[in-house]
Amino acid sequence: MIKKFLILAMALTMMACQDKQKQACEDYIGKSELTLESDLLTPEMLWKMGRVSDVQVSPDGKKALYGVSYYSVEKNASNRELFLLDIATATSKALTHSSKGEYQATWSKDGKYIYYLASNDGKMQLWRMNADGSKATCLSAYEGGIDAYLFSPDETKLLFVSQVPNGPTTADIYPDLPKSSGLVINDVMYKHWDEWQTSIPHPFVADFNEGALDNVVDLLEGTLYESPMKPHGGIEQLAWSPDGKVIAYTCRKKTGLDYSLSTNSDIYLYTLEDGSCKNLTEGMMGYDTNPVYSPSGRYIAFSSMERDGYESDKNRLMI
Template sequence: MNFVKPLIMASMMSVTATGAHAAAKFTPELLNSLGRVSDAQVSPDGKKVLYGVSTPNIENNNSNRELWVMDINGKNAVQITNSEKSETNAVWFEGGKKIAFAYPNEKGVNQMWVMNADGTDRRCVSNMEKGIEGFVLSPDEKKVIIVSTVKYGETTQDRYPDLKKTDGRIIDDLMYRHWNEWTAEIPHPFVGEFNGSEVTALKDVLEGTQFESPMRPWGGVEQLAWLPDSKSLIYVCRKKTGKEYAISTNSDLYQYDIATGDTKNLTEGMMGYDNNPAVSKSGKIAWLSMEHDGYEADKNRIFMLDGDKKVDLTADWDYSVDFITWSPDEKYIYFICPYQGTMPIFRMNVANRKVEQVAGGQYDYDGLQFAGKDLLITCRHSFLEPNEVYSFKVGKEPVKLSSVTDPIMNTLGDVKCEKMMIPTTDGKMMTTWVLLPPNFDPNKKYPSLLFCEGGPQSPVSQFWSYRWNLRIMAENGYVVFAPNRRGLPGFGTEWNAQISGDYSGQCMKDYLSAADFMKEKPYIDGDHMGAVGASFGGYSVYWLAGNHQKRFACFLSHAGIFDLRAQYCETEELWFVNWDLGGAPWDKNNEVAMRSYREADPKNYVQNWDTPILVVTGENDFRISYSQTMQAFNAARMRGIPARMVLFPSECHWVTKPQNSILWQREYFRWLDQWLKK
């Protein structure tokens, strides 16, 4: 059996963030003024770190990402770009003398650029008509993979060229829209020559096909990799279209020979998601793999090619992996995964499969690169603090390198985050994070919020969000409790899988157990508890609204599912509802599906609604249509229940524009304060 050997032990079960002076109020405006640190890249000599900082501009209602470079010890941080638009996908090349990045050209079309390491001598090196979404340099830096888009299917003007001004769409198959955009173009990988100052001879690796790679909406350049000889590459693709695409998660890794154009399926016969190839310097190939077709939240395993044999390195590891990278000596694969309510860094000895934790505490880690043989660079955040760059050596505490958010965060008051273990109705213990307001007094009574996670199988780890920010909720005077209810990763595959086909079962009992447990705390005002959540969390709020039996004083649902039958017929990822609900609403002989539509459909309980509710949606949300939110709002008002709807015409499943984000936060607290602070 594998084992986890913590090399760094967290000595406290709670963490406190404390301001040194009189505390500033953590407002939505302040939250949306924070610089957002991401994508730390170590220079080839291991002496520098390149990273990006995105800063929102509330007045202009946009954000801009600039590039920074600092020494490997965090000193001498310098902003090397100062541009009107955002630089992205930045990487070192020519031994650290230069940096390549993506940036719009004079026509506003994103292209590949290069510059000196100090930001001087910027020049555009690509000329893709439709722009680029990202790129990956080859190991010898003489070739490049560029992600650009190609036309998908036939347009109305193709069929009727005389109707140049019609905006009608003619649709014959599924997956005609996905998440937040209509499927008019899809990404393809192009491979070309690169001499340091120009990209030439680009060839579409998937020319003549209607398959997408990387896979939208989440896939990026991490789904592409080079072999060490720079003569072949690996791309991830789900070679399906229309209905077949809409019901399947069966992607594969394909190896493409640049000289011959020959393609080999490296994961033939593996039926779930195969994703994110990681290639060692000697050419060993590892990747993330799910077992079951149609189950997007399956256990993500680490597989490795051993000759033609596919080896599951995590057969004895009961947790789902999110990120992998090889150690320089290739003895270890380092990985990040949800684990007991956090996202620590682990490493696996490839020879004996033993796993040990190398960075932990009450934090989430994001990305990982080596600086030499034993120093690692990562980003870290928690409920209490935003992303910053850190370094660490195995067996030693991480060292903070960047301090982008310190000028604001150091002015805030103390917020305490505690881990509580709450008993469930089936005799298990549920990890729950509890955030306490600044200057918390256990002798006072506080209003509280049950945070319902989305996904439905996304972890309640130590995330930092610019919408669902638990710290700002606590700073506004609420005790916030976030249970790792059934269906969340980080507690073994059985705990994670229990929710499938059982939306209204144990996971809802877990939420009610958490609410009842917290009501027993002497500092909780039991008459002023709310429930909030987005996506599946929004669905949870709707279901609880009809089944809470007076536990809650108000509700807030963002992009939640109100009508399961309608959701099946109007969503785009049909694999999702097939797996989660058990099947279609017309499959009358399918007892799992029929139970879902009978017992788990929130609209079936709307006659029990008796509590004020705020609902939020975006008109460009194709995952959970805004019509779901409108149904819930209309039902509440028709039943005479106090309700409010906040609708964003330009937003999707998320709220991304700075002013919309501030409006979201203002209405969030205006509603909660109205009903929970009376």
Template sequence: MNAFKRLVFACLLFSSVGLFGQVSNQLEMLDIFNLEYVSDPQISPDGQKVIYVRNFKDVMTDRNLSNLWIASFDGSSNRPLTTGEQNDRSPKWSHDGKKIVYASNKSGKSEIYLRWMDSGEEMVLVNSEKSPSNITWSPDDKHLAFNMFVPKAKPSPIKMPAAPKGAKWNSPPKYVDDLGWRRDGVGELPQGNQQLFTVPVSGGTPRQLTDAPFNHGSAVWGKDCQHLYFSANMREDRELEGTDSDIYSINLMSGQLTKLTDRYGPDGNPAISPDGKKMAYLGFDDKYRGYQISRLYIADIDGSNSQLISGNLDRDVGNITWSADGKGLYFQYTDKAHTKIGYITTKGKVTEITDGLGGVSLGRPYTSGAFSIAANGNYAYTWAETQEPSDLGVGNKGNNKRITKVNEDLLDYKQLGSVEEIWYKSSADGLDIHGWIVKPADFDPNKKYPLILEIHGGPFTSYGPVFSGEIQLMAAAGYVVLYTNPRGSTSYGYDFGNQIDKNYPSKDYDDLMSGVDEVIKRGYIDENQLFVTGGSGGGVLTSWIIGKTDRFKAAVVAKPVINWYSWALYADMSAFATRYWFDKKPWEDPEKYMKHSPISLVGNVTTPTMLLTGESDLRTPIHESEQYYSALKLQGVETAMVRIPGAYHGIAARPSNLIGKVAAILTWFDKYKTESVSVDIRR
């Protein structure tokens, strides 16, 4: 058993019971395996039933699993459609509401299942070693379209002689000539591409529509059932111009491809109007900025007369769905960390339908969510709470109802930390900054508590008022936790997001320090017990912070970028990083790369620091942590390195990794923490 596994095991053993063998009423490490959440709610065409994905975990196999459940719109008849230790996902209703299709690996392969809703009978439509995805019904419910990876061998130019009979040679050399030859979460990329397929609902062999050397986005059907609309980047130099995609149509009879959009920037997510005459889609004019707003456009079905209709909404638009009358579209957006459903007319007038979406990220409190809407205006969505992961919510015109409590068996008898929303001014320039304070469940205002500053990644993402298993475990360990959205965070508009364009880290440091000062002013924080941690972009900022101040007793730098020069040439996003996050390539402007690299400040660091990264991480590769670890050791700073075996950038992809991450952080902070003391804060 290696050191990391011993650490996790010790923490699990300690947290499984309270003093004298009593069960604790606070959240514990092993509770992570008992947490469930709702995702991908799909409302029926008549608005009377909702199918949703219920996600759960298996403590014995350390896997994330999911089944399909169904409930009536009024919350009654909530029951499973599928059961078993498998992954059932992506349910889609037929237009007549009589059937669904969904993807599952219950047979050990990736398959698409067709299910009759009246009888519950099922059949396999697609059986493949590869994973079919983005399943859509034709308007007449006779066919499905979907994406699937098609391997295509790329012969090596290196010719090896034949090995003698019985010889045991090494595998032949690997010949790589692609810039994007590996990707985080996958590793080395197989040769081939995502292609488009159709299959009759009556059964039969899937028909491959495309066979091109580039990936095809998810397709939607034209009203005539004879055309599919999809996005793709067909540029010859797409490795370097990876964001420049356009929308195409393909004629299913002739195979003819027609390009429908033509501007520099990403165009995608097409949605066809109910009368089949218009196409809505998302995109933007690419200006090489760090943060660019995803906007909504409408064009004629042939791509002509394109118009921007969300120009007055300074927020990203996503998940677009035409209204039944074709006069507008429903969409999802996040405004000041609150995820919402909106409606926009074809003239650009925006109305908020409801907010409170989210909760599908169990680890940290990232904004998220999903919804679907029926022709009668009934909608279903992931209901977000600060005290629970996502449940199923339904509503109409803002009259909402929560119809599930998938964690009542666990959280009804657990006391969680309270979450308080705050706004404060940055010391840098008075900019308004948004954040949240999480207090222990047994919070006593007459005590002084240690504070953890927890910083989000991205950096162009946002935290919100939603459940976070990691932060609740920190609060259960006796810490007050502060998390914020410093400048550069999304959901506050184009200008706020680009406050750090080509200048990261910078004043976001002041935003974070001002947040710490704001919480300290409230009187219940021990100023001598400040701790800081964050992952990815949060790891960058954590290492930057301890290079600029010694206020913190200890730090945990998770999956960071320490040296922008080395990262830009080693991570899985080189073409993007050297164009959108910097003005020039590393060798063209090495001083700027070093100026913003935390390694440039390592000589100032005195804070005891732990490094924590997945060993298979390709987004912020572990060599970044190794550089910093060696530098800190050479500086004589107390440091340790935690390596998560087999983990990519998304460490929490396995439940035990999430537990191990929090256990490691708390082990390091507890080493430097002293007991909370009672004080009279009125003095």
């Protein structure tokens, strides 16, 4: 009797695994066959083409890491895979094949590993795999997920971006309405372009020990300021100093009506040792963004607009 029960349990388990594998195959979005039905380049054909982005050359200069995004019009969804190009032979191989979507891949400084972002339990987390694509391992389990990241030059610390709540939610204000989708609006900017401002990106820094994140610090703790700035800002708005002691970040330290009307963002220098912060571009009234340190650490280059409130102003390169 026990033997029959075990056989039945094994059979049901195998059937469940097969169903999951079948569902995974059906959900997967990958490379499409390109078949021209006429001499016209249609929108449908454009959506079938993979889109290459975020090329990263290996430390030894022999390989290039890149991502390709694939799209499905029928599913109204996309998926992104990572590839490795051998520069000498001009041949590529796929490093990933999943429905998770892999993003922002970077090399370790010794070229042995590749770091990237992918979903784990519904949140984007930091992953690592060998340079040949083997042994993919999830390194983080940060509650708020990780939107972007940047290692310190010696790879002992991780600067990353995660979302924090933009004030209390409707459920926080009215606990008896936990499923309410309504919004309580009492200030601007409550919506930016096509999304509600329910959360705000903050920069965090943590010790990176054997793949674990320890001693996490929010550089903008207790504030509702954005860094990087919505809607288009990314990890390019933050930078490590070459000695790993200072973080430069872009921020428009305004809220409400002032935030919605002003373009006066600045470059701030955050010192890790004591948590002090200095405004590098005080008195410069337009957008100041995208700081980049010189190799010596003596200079910082950044983009700057001259006038406050003028989003179409000319970008200038400043040092």
